[in-house]
Amino acid sequence: MSIYQHAQQLLSDTLPDLAKYLHETDFERLEGTQSEAINVFREAGGAATLVKEKYGGKGLTAWQGVLLQMALGGASPSLAIAAGMHQFSIATLQEMAKVGNGLESLMLEGICRSNLLVSSAFSEGQIGKSILKSQIKAKEVDKGYVISGVKKPCSLAHCMDLLTASVQVEPRQGEPYFAVAMIHKATEGISVEKFWQAPFLQASQSEAVVLDNVFVPHSMMVNVDEKSAYQSHIAGFVWFELITCASYLGMVYGLVTRACEQGRLSGDDKARAYIQLEASTLSLKAVANEMNNQTQDTLAHILAIRYQLQDVLASVTQTTLSLVGGINYINDSYFGTIAQIVHAFNFHPPAKQAMYSPLNQYFSGQQLEMV
Known part of the structure; x- marks a missing residue:
């Protein structure tokens, strides 16, 4: 099984009602303004997935959170972005709870109790x-x-x-x-x-x-x-990048899967696409394993992965769409939509060019400072 297939299985095991809804609902409806995907995510128990068990949540690990976002991205990019906002907010609250005054803990308990987004x-x-x-x-x-x-x-x-x-x-x-x-x-x-x-x-x-x-x-x-604020902000930012990378990675896994199902991606081409996606996913797994003990290096690692992933996803998307062919691209709006969305990955802050100088300082042995 590919890592993406494991991600789909995790979604089915953790949020079965949501998995069923995503499987049975057309892509165009999931992505339209009248989509019910976010409400179904809430009703299925999605709000509590990353909340620790001590607050009443499901207590998924960071790696399981990555897999969940990948599965959502492959089914509904809009839901992945929306759910990712919630998950990032939850992760930030939990980071702040380590140094906060207790309000964060009460909020996390209330979020689980009432399925709040x-x-x-x-x-x-x-x-x-x-x-x-x-x-x-x-x-x-x-x-x-x-x-x-x-x-x-x-x-x-x-x-x-x-x-x-x-x-x-x-x-x-x-x-x-x-x-x-x-x-x-x-x-x-x-x-x-x-x-x-x-x-x-x-x-x-x-x-x-x-x-x-x-x-x-x-x-x-x-x-x-000021010191705790900066540390909490950076920790939350690392979570944001991890979740965002997982979401867009899932979107391209979904594209590759559909191309394979339609017989447009096979043989060596299929293997090359999966090799690139699997390797990228394993790099996210390495960062996910650091999330409970973040260091200065964790921030540098996730930024390096994010910028490399931009190039990988653009390459796999372009190659896959060229094999899908013009007629399929014209007749199925899914392909054009995914092409636009994957390009939007580049626009999430911080922009690559803005971070070259800080990263160069880090690679020279200095502290990595966010801009």
Whole structure:
């Protein structure tokens, strides 16, 4: 069995109702704006898959999380992106729980108990700005804070139950500092605006979430010192890259599988495609095994894998589509959609060019600093 087949088996064993739904539903419906995939993911118990058992979750390991994302990516890219946002948010909450004040643990327990979906307004890619510095501001007021800002794109924009947001607090006295706000979607001042215009990944609900003078009480704000904030942010970022890589890898596994089923990919061509995908997956497994004990090297490793994977997935996709042929490409929208989505992998922050200088410093024996 290929690793992708093991991933599909894990999905069937862990979330059987979701696996059945994905198998029985047409690709076009799964990827359309009316898709029910996210709701089925929630109802099937997907929200608790990566949450540790001590909080009431299913307690999947990081490697099992990779396999789960691969299986989702192969069936529904939009669901993989949306579910990946939730899983990244869960991983970040669990990282923060190691140094937090207990609020994160209570949130994780509530997420499992009520099958809540969590979105994230942490860093985003903006030209010329650090991806680790939030553009969302929080002003201190009586009994709490008033938060304003925009996160775009923000997957799960419509279906989220809880939003975790990194904010720059502007206190009444003293210097601004970093904190994390936990905000229920029903809170007054939160709205969703149309943002995603691309014809693909429509079902991921990647829109703009607007925070307009949203009040957050002291009890829902976690203050983190600068060193712990940076470490938690980096740990969460490594999780984001791991989950994102797994999602896109699964998408290309799905493409290769469909091409094989249609008899367009076989023999040496099939072997070459699988060799590249299997080797890439094993590199993710190596990082997954480091997730409980991350070091400076873990960040460098996942970035190296991510940038190499961009080239591998582009190559396998191009070769596979050339064998699928023009008539099949024209008559089946799946192939054109996957081609566009795989290219979008390049746009996730941080861009390769932006990280060449920091990585060169790391390869010369210095600390790796995120930009």
